[in-house]
Amino acid sequence: MTELIIEVQNLKKYFEQIINDQNIQTKAVNNISFNVNKGEIFGLLGPNGAGKTTTIKLLLGLLEPNDGNIRVFGLNPEREDIKIKEEIGYVAEEPLIFRSLTPKDLFNFISSIRKLDPLKTEKKVKEYLESLDAIQYYEQIIDTLSHGNKQKIQIISAIIHNPKLLIFDEPLAGLDAKSVKVLKEILDLHKENGGAVLFSTHIMKIAEELCDRIGIINKGKIVGIGTIEELRKQSNKIGASLEDVFLRLTEQDKSVMEIIKKLRASFNNK
Amino acid sequence: MKNKLTEYYSMAKFISREVFYEAQMKQAGSRQAKFLEKCEKNKKYIGRMVLILKIVSSFMIILLPLIYLISVPSVLDLLKPSGNIEITAITYGIVFSIFIISYMTYLILFGLYTIGAFMSGDSFNWLRTLPISKKKLRKYAFMTLFRSIDLQLISLCVALPILIMILTQNVVLMLMSFLISIPNAILCLCVLIFLGEKISRVIFSKENTSKKSSRTKILVFGLIISVSIGMNLILQFIFYGIEGFVSFFTLSPDTHVWNLILSLIPYPFGPIYFITLFISPTNVPPLLILTSTIGFLLFLGITYVIGKKALKSIKSVIGTEKERKSRKSSQELKLEEINIKIKESTTTIAYIKKDLTTAARDPQSAMLLIMPIMITIIMILSFSSGLTEVSDLNIQLLSFLMISLVMISTINPIMLVSGLMNMEESGSTITSALPILPRDQAKAKLILMILIHKQFLLLFQR
Ligand SMILES: Nc1ncnc2c1ncn2[C@@H]1O[C@H](COP(=O)(O)OP(=O)(O)OP(=O)(O)O)[C@@H](O)[C@H]1O
Numbered sequence: 225m226t227e228l229i230i231e232v233q234n235l236k237k238y239f240e241q242i243i244n245d246q247n248i249q250t251k252a253v254n255n256i257s258f259n260v261n262k263g264e265i266f267g268l269l270g271p272n273g274a275g276k277t278t279t280i281k282l283l284l285g286l287l288e289p290n291d292g293n294i295r296v297f298g299l300n301p302e303r304e305d306i307k308i309k310e311e312i313g314y315v316a317e318e319p320l321i322f323r324s325l326t327p328k329d330l331f332n333f334i335s336s337i338r339k340l341d342p343l344k345t346e347k348k349v350k351e352y353l354e355s356l357d358a359i360q361y362y363e364q365i366i367d368t369l370s371h372g373n374k375q376k377i378q379i380i381s382a383i384i385h386n387p388k389l390l391i392f393d394e395p396l397a398g399l400d401a402k403s404v405k406v407l408k409e410i411l412d413l414h415k416e417n418g419g420a421v422l423f424s425t426h427i428m429k430i431a432e433e434l435c436d437r438i439g440i441i442n443k444g445k446i447v448g449i450g451t452i453e454e455l456r457k458q459s460n461k462i463g464a465s466l467e468d469v470f471l472r473l474t475e476q477d478k479s480v481m482e483i484i485k486k487l488r489a490s491f492n493n494k
Numbered sequence: 495m496k497n498k499l500t501e502y503y504s505m506a507k508f509i510s511r512e513v514f515y516e517a518q519m520k521q522a523g524s525r526q527a528k529f530l531e532k533c534e535k536n537k538k539y540i541g542r543m544v545l546i547l548k549i550v551s552s553f554m555i556i557l558l559p560l561i562y563l564i565s566v567p568s569v570l571d572l573l574k575p576s577g578n579i580e581i582t583a584i585t586y587g588i589v590f591s592i593f594i595i596s597y598m599t600y601l602i603l604f605g606l607y608t609i610g611a612f613m614s615g616d617s618f619n620w621l622r623t624l625p626i627s628k629k630k631l632r633k634y635a636f637m638t639l640f641r642s643i644d645l646q647l648i649s650l651c652v653a654l655p656i657l658i659m660i661l662t663q664n665v666v667l668m669l670m671s672f673l674i675s676i677p678n679a680i681l682c683l684c685v686l687i688f689l690g691e692k693i694s695r696v697i698f699s700k701e702n703t704s705k706k707s708s709r710t711k712i713l714v715f716g717l718i719i720s721v722s723i724g725m726n727l728i729l730q731f732i733f734y735g736i737e738g739f740v741s742f743f744t745l746s747p748d749t750h751v752w753n754l755i756l757s758l759i760p761y762p763f764g765p766i767y768f769i770t771l772f773i774s775p776t777n778v779p780p781l782l783i784l785t786s787t788i789g790f791l792l793f794l795g796i797t798y799v800i801g802k803k804a805l806k807s808i809k810s811v812i813g814t815e816k817e818r819k820s821r822k823s824s825q826e827l828k829l830e831e832i833n834i835k836i837k838e839s840t841t842t843i844a845y846i847k848k849d850l851t852t853a854a855r856d857p858q859s860a861m862l863l864i865m866p867i868m869i870t871i872i873m874i875l876s877f878s879s880g881l882t883e884v885s886d887l888n889i890q891l892l893s894f895l896m897i898s899l900v901m902i903s904t905i906n907p908i909m910l911v912s913g914l915m916n917m918e919e920s921g922s923t924i925t926s927a928l929p930i931l932p933r934d935q936a937k938a939k940l941i942l943m944i945l946i947h948k949q950f951l952l953l954f955q956r
């Protein structure tokens with residue numbers, strides 16, 4: 225009996241923008257449906273601008289959908305976003321935490337907002353900082369840290385309250401090899417303890433190793449969903465790597481070859 | 495209940511720090527790297543900056559208007575008690591109204607960027623991802639707003655009482671002025687919130703990329719800077735001419751009519767007339783009591799209405815991520831319509847363009863170009879204000895020209911050169927990776943400098 229953590233049905237989100245004095249509509253999410261179960265790591269893959277970040281923001285109730293249904297822990301993020309956020313650890317695409325604070329102040333702030341037990345939190349923060357090699361930055365202003373270290377602080381700030389669901393938007397961006405390994409271990413541990421994870425990434429190898437199921441988005445639509453085996457079947461590429469499957473499903477495999485040819489030609493003409 | 499309030503207050507410390515940081519970064523524009531470096535060296539830097547700016551601006555709010563009094567002693571003579579209540583009322587009404595306006599100007603000047611950063615809502619993006627209810631978020635927002643300019647607001651409340659105490663030594667008047675200072679501070683805060691919202695929409699918005707919006711950006715900058723500096727000039731001139739101005743009213747046979755009319759104007763005269771009633775309550779004609787009370791009530795009403803609107807715009811700050819919704823029909827972007835064009839130009843022109851566009855984009859750089867002109871004008875005006883005592887018109891004119899020429903040819907270029915060089919430092923992140931000859935850079939700077947300088951000379955020949 226699997227328990228549904230995230231349920232998304234026919235989700236739609238359109239943006240409007242003025243470009244050259246014209247009102248342009250972008251269908252960032254265009255009819256997406258998927259589920260994430262308890263004890264599962266779900267990967268969202270897709271080219272740049274596919275709509276991954278938008279989907280994630282909709283799950284948290286940070287954006288209002290134009291149409292469709294979302295349930296997180298069976299709750300509607302538009303109305304019960306507070307309850308949902310209490311159980312979620314969210315890492316945004318760009319560091320969203322207060323960058324003028326030191327990690328020390330930041331963790332203090334979070335623990336008072338989330339009403340955490342100070343002693344337990346202290347222990348946790350220390351463990352995570354040590355395991356991610358970031359303890360020396362504890363009293364430096366976050367904005368002065370390097371990109372990867374900022375990301376580490378953001379990740380720690382998202383997991384110190386033992387959330388049931390982790391939603392990570394490109395968590396690996398900027399992390400070094402060792403930290404990637406540690407983070408993978410953290411995600412696995414979280415899953416073993418009955419938590420669920422939804423994360424987006426561009427690194428196929430990680431997705432292949434880590435994810436139980438993968439959803440591939442292209443231009444706001446799901447073009448493939450399931451375990452890696454199922455994805456291979458959907459793309460008629462038995463035994464292929466996830467990268468090849470991904471390129472096929474997002475219809476980029478042929479265009480990649482063409483682009484390379486064109487680039488070579490124009491480079492030689494120079 | 496009280497415990498809760500202090501909790502919000504102490505948590506707002508972090509948020510207001512972030513808001514302040516945001517404002518500093520935005521103001522630093524392309525010089526952010528330098529600002530960051532300072533933070534890196536000293537992690538208390540931000541906290542100290544917050545405190546210093548708060549104290550300095552509070553002092554400025556209280557002290558700057560007093561400077562006019564020292565530089566224009568005739569104002570003190572004006573305020574000497576006279577037997578005639580009508581004359582006293584109109585003198586007080588005019589003089590203190592000017593002060594009230596100047597307080598507001600200084601509050602806006604010192605608070606605009608912080609409040610602008612607050613109203614942009616960027617600092618709440620992360621809070622929105624935490625489990626904080628809308629109601630709590632609103633409380634945090636209020637506390638943050640208050641913490642960002644608490645000292646300034648308090649000094650706004652005591653500035654007028656201090657001034658009145660110095661000038662009149664009348665305790666009743668002082669207490670009354672303290673009472674009206676509170677709604678006045680609220681009104682000023684609301685005006686600041688509106689202006690901050692406008693600024694944040696223009697400066698911090700990312701959605702609109704049309705030419706029109708960047709033009710409005712430049713326009714708004716120009717407007718803010720010239721209004722803030724122009725306001726000072728106007729105040730200075732008013733004080734120099736105030737004797738004549740006041741005597742126009744006091745010598746007029748219809749002083750009492752003027753009093754009635756002015757006291758009906760809710761801002762800034764309403765509250766001031768209201769407190770002048772307390773100089774000698776028994777002597778004031780009943781009609782004036784009536785009109786001043788009406789004026790004061792109107793002032794309270796306006797404050798209430800504006801306050802409500804300001805509350806609404808604060809609430810909008812913490813709402814969901816800002817999205818633009820328009821009634822115009824929208825369409826999908828057609829790839830064929832995008833034409834990529836790169837215009838060919840010489841390095842020098844490219845450089846001038848870069849300087850002008852950075853000036854348009856970040857306020858600090860814009861200041862670097864505009865300030866020299868403004869400061870020169872101010873210097874000329876303040877130096878030549880002493881000329882009124884010279885009786886010979888020709889000598890007056892000649893000295894004025896001399897002063898202008900000296901100022902234009904010395905101060906202006908010095909400030910322009912240092913401003914432009916400063917701007918260079920700021921862009922170093924972009925340009926250091928490009929193969930640019932220093933000579934090309936220098937040429938561009940020179941041309942730009944001569945252009946601005948010329949403009950200025952032409953202005954003065956008229
Ligand atoms: N606030 C916004 N206003 C207008 N358009 C937006 C906005 N946010 C996202 N979009 C558009 O929605 C589409 C999907 O964006 P999204 O950020 O979800 O992509 P993504 O899959 O996360 O891409 P990436 O891999 O580059 O992070 C893009 O075309 C983007 O331009």
Ligand SMILES: [Mg+2]
Pocket residue numbers: 276277278317393
């Ligand atoms: Mg994204």
